[in-house]
Amino acid sequence: MDMEERHLWPVLVADWIDRILSLWHTHRTPVIAGVLTALLLLRAYLRRTTKFKDPNSSSNPSSPLPLKDDEKPPWSSQVPEKLETVSSRERRVSLQHSAGPKLVTGRRPLKERKNENTKQGGGQLRVQPLVFYCSLSGKTAQLAQNVVSKLNASLPPDGSVLPSELHDISYIDLDDFFISGPKVRPSAGGVRYFYCLLIPSYNIDTIMTNFLSHLDETHNDFRIDTAPLSSLLGYSVFGTGDKEGWPSEVEGFCSQAIEVDRWMAKLTGRKRAYPLGLGDVKGNLQKSLDEWTVGIQYTLYDLSITGTLGEGVPGSGADLESADEEEADFPDSGRQKRQKTEQVADLEDVRGPINGPLPIDFTTTTSYLSSAPTLREMVPKTSPTYAALTKQGYTIIGSHSGVKICRWTKSALRGRGSCYKNSFYGIKSHLCMETTPSLSCSNKCVFCWRHGTNPVSTTWRWQVDDPQMIFDGAKKGHYQKIKMLKGVPGVRAERFEEAMRIKHCALSLVGEPIFYPRINEFVGLLHDEGISSFLVCNAQHPDQLASLQRVTQLYVSIDASNRDSLRRIDRPLHRDFWERFQKCLDIIREKRFVQRTVFRLTLVKGFNIEEEVEGYADLVQKGLPCFVEVKGVTYCGTSSSAGAGLTMQNVPFYEEVVAFVEALNAALARRGLEYGIAAEHAHSCCALLASDRFFIDGRWNTIIDYSRFFELLERGEDFSPEDYCLPTPEWALWGKGGFDPADQRVDRKGRPKVAEVVGYPGHAAQTIAQPA
Template identity: 55%
Template sequence: MDSQFFLGQLPAELLLIWHIHRVPVILSAVSLVAIVRFAMYLHGRRGKISVSPTPRSPTEKAVVELKSEWLPENTLLDPLAINKDSHPEEATSAIVSTVKAKKGPKKVKGKKLPNKLAKATSTFNHKTDKIQPLIFFQSLAGTSERYTSQTAKAIGSWISSLVDCDDSAPILEPQVHDVSYIEYDDYFVSAPKTEPNTRHFYLILIPTYNIDTVLSTFLQNLQETHNDFRIDTAPLAELLGYSVFGFGDKEGWPTEEEGFCSQAKEVDKWMARLTGRKRAWPLGMGDVTGDVEARLGEWIHGIQEALVDIAQGRGLGEGVPGSGNPAESGDEDNDILGDSDVEKFQTRRIKAKMSARLDDVEDLGSVVNISTSTPDVPIPIDFTTYKPKPTPNPVQAPKEMVPITSPTYNALTKQGYTIIGSHSGVKICRWTKSALRGRGSCYKYSFYGIQSHLCMEATPSLSCSNKCVFCWRHGTNPVGTTWRWITDSPDVIFTGITAAHYQKIRMLKGVPGVRAERFAEAMCIRHCALSLVGEPIFYPHINDLITILHSHHISTFLVCNAQHPAQLAALVPVTQLYVSIDASNKASLRAIDRPLHRDFWERFCACLDILRVRRFEQRTVFRLTLVKGFNMADEVKGYADLIQRALPGFVEVKGVTYCGTSAAGSVGLTMQNVPFYSEVSEFVAALVEELVSRDLGYGIAAEHAHSCCVLLADESRFKRQGRWATRIDFERFFELYEGRVRGTRMEDGEVVGWRPEDYVGEETPDWALWGNGGFDPRDVRVWRKGKGPKKEKEMEM
């Protein structure tokens, strides 16, 4: 009976509760919804760094927006100079290069942490923690690398002798890293991640160059890290300490004022700022033509003392010049001096302070305190000039990219390059020598009909914005992100590269096996591969150089690394445009190409969108370089996404060529990373299967097994009556380029410009098709000792 009464009263009680509490409930619900909506609004406004939009479908119109920071600083290229009438279907989707004002994130202002708090965050327990020395070096000619190896060996031997010491924390064996092959973010934006109870100690040994090298980029990175408001003031404060040693040449720079070890001094200065002034030992400097052995030995001895102090819990010490809380490199410090020296030092300090800005009362107070020893001398203080007069910054004249006296020049010339002017180069390809002797041409003859002995390999820019792990140039070419060098005219470059090429050809006339008819043909250049080293479109007058080449009926095959979208958008049509696609995702691209641009992935994707728009103006090619262990496993779908995004006419898949340098080995590239041709073939088959499943219509057109290279092509564009036609009609190309054919009339009567399909050449020969090897039957293949058909059959058995 009671339960029936309770059920009967329950609705009335709920209604009474609602009437009593409805106002706070409604207000709470409304507030919750408002908070959620506001959080979603803020999240939507937050921009992402270096994140590209999702790949577009093949039917979606491509619109590329070029950012202001991508525009070349010293170039004549016009990023708006793009043919908007490339194709009637793509007329409305031409590149729209609208450069907007850059709106950066709001700067967050904060207070600098006190020294006591900063020290508290970097405590070191000498009883339980370990010390891991990391040695960084940079070398072009090998001198710095040799001394670095001696340093690592000396410190390693000394550490081994301390194993039996019970009163010191264990010091681990030093690890050596080449600055040219590391990711700066992993070591110089924050302390490297390692095992618990392990702290790092940095040793940096670097030379000084008068040219732009990886070291220049390293210094720029240190400076940008310090000035980046998004990063802590001292991001490397967790380090136990650091010290720098510089290698110089007093024959070139006699004094420090004239530049002796200047880049080492810069590294020391920026490291002091990034570590919160944890200089464990003063900057060491040695002359490679004189006292370097003695100075380096003294520096190593000092490093050992510093490590012992840290290991025994004394830290960096107090009152030792260059330790504790040292001044920045280049700033004057009050070292341990005598009484008379102190008086002279104080006098200099007074004069310095009188000519400098007085920021606060403490600066004025220090001047008054110092002057108490000489009360009779009045202190002239002018309160009317608070700020010093600004001195105009002298305009620095541009310098040469590769001076003739630089180690880069020596390294490249030893590798067979001829340097033209100060930033261009030419070299004879090994396939040119092979074709002259009737031993076969490279893959470009099998795929496109280019005979190697008629081809010149050159570049107008020896500088590059990547440091690829498989680069054949051994890291000796300059690097940079902006053009800031003396610029040679296109006429000078064309004259120089052609003359140097012909000279190198003449030097081969006495080589055994050179055929007379091919030697005569080689004295008339018909093709130019702008892919030797560096980045060709980096050159400000690249369009003028291409025009000169075409005016001499020399076809152009240009290769770029997809890091300069503004220059790519402004490029005039070439015979065939290559883009290096070395990875399918951001992480792999960073590990393989090691680009200098921090927004490298965003630049990369923008270049793909530009390539998609311009595919009806010129033949476009994806070059995939496969490196086993880096960019092959589980990346087929990723590559298919990129192909679907840009829709190139061709896709070349090639196995990496190992150049056998110690520099490559330091980043993990060995012969184990070179794929076999069978592995490349399996990868190509899987890629084609993925593309077919997406209805993209790519098929395997040709191969060149000798180069471990396979060609994919768009069947709808380069297949005629069931037969592949990947070769080029070069005479037809020049007719179209010179305007002899003004346009192609469409069905609706509209006349549009010529397209890549208009200069398709003969059908691909049977010997070059997939499954036939791709070696020209007119030539004779020469096998190396221990290899050949007979050897391969024995291995199969």
């Protein structure tokens, strides 16, 4: 480019600028008007077609995805503030097919919130999610905690959805939640409840079996409305199962979750707020659970706005609601359905032939359970229950029995003292075998160490093992565990040799011994070998208690003095638990002159100590037992206990136990009952009241003469408890501490303690060992 052309460029540029400006000034008015018109049309188009979308989903989502940590929940500031301008008739619902549950993506206009919220007691509607779960191995418990964490991390800022509460089905009282449901509380701001249930499926009898029976009985109870949970805003169920062995729902995949979902549909009036979610424990479990959780988040948001499940949704009261679901989901009656479900294998197929005669059901009149052609094992070797119990130190015998040694056995072998049974009844712990012919129980006591791992049921529905096999297996398992202790430092050789000959059998351990249909035969085998029998029952099986033959000593657990307290502490499965309890006390009264009877009171601070002395005295007056044991609860320090509401704060000090025993003794005296405080074992936090029948020749006779007992038993003649008793040793009497002088007390580090005589208010001076 030459010099002349370079000088022409500025002139040309200036000329073009002048032309452009001239054109703009000439046509600017129509151009501006056209652009504004286009923007207005675009804005109107977008307003008519805008849909609320999951922030985590793509432009064309096929299923809901889990919220990421750096993304906000659907009710965050990402939600357009002017959704209230959208007409309810323009509400859109995304029903695109996906591998996961369907996702409702439409939203009701916010202006409806005021109308719906004012329906509940005049206050703003607030949704309270309750998350229920059942877990044996802990996996479902962890999943439930994760769900609660995600729901609580995405609460709307206006407080319309409250933080979720977590409940273990094993620990709650089902009547509190699944009879009529929590009520609307206007005083609390119009709180309404939403149920989320995480349900694993087992083919063994667990708390899930009882839960399903509870839902069945609630629906079929003529005294209860067929939809007693209709006050709930809604519910949703997520089930876990194993597709490797049970590929489809027809073959048993997540069968118990499916059944819970169907029963909840009946009990709530078809208020299924979100579709049933199913997850494979060996496959897509986490993905399915995340999708289900996101769906629950959206559902809670919808409920907080509208207070209903939506138009046309079953349970909403809309005109589209019909009985189609009733016919589709429940082709059979409730009890017929329960019978079929009992025959479905969920996680493991454990059916086997019936050993021995078909067991008699002593606890209910349900007929369909006894009609099954085959019975299952109570604790199959492949079950999580078996794994949990063996991990805790149990030896499982056959299909429903177990044996275990306690810490007092180890203590006695080392010469460090026996349990309270040595002070009260003359049983040295290293000569005692703890076993049970039934690992199943019909209570869920808050202080039970094994709660959540052993089976629970109200009826015997399993195969019955031979008593001889159980007896041989119990002895073998006990001796094997004793042999394992021969290398423990401090074990005395002479006591180790003595321990290889069982003298006593405590039929307590875990479960309910009299639940075993052939318990009398088992006790007979014990007596044939000169082994005494201490049998403990929970006063829930009066028919079996009445048919029980003579044992060396018969215990009944008396954990509360009134109906409400017993329901709160023992958490019985039977609905007529109090009537059963009272009937058992009548039976104990009848047996008091045939065999030694004992009321065992386990004191739990905050549950059954305060202001219940008079009630306990009334129960003693009704049953008139030979002895009354009062023992402070032992806290095992497990998460299960904490989940039941039990902590170290619930463990009474021995001074509190002493005060209770003295108050109970005074209450019995006021009623004219002849009882006295006979013995104690301070180290076990336990004391013994005895009937004056055992105050002979001016001294207490609580020790059992075992040789005399077997001699009288062999004669086959009638005899009474007074015929086989011996004087209580001086060191075991009330006020003496109850520690056997033949043993040596040690501190936690195994160092010997020096005895020192001390005293405290309300109790006589006693010998207490102090560190040397």
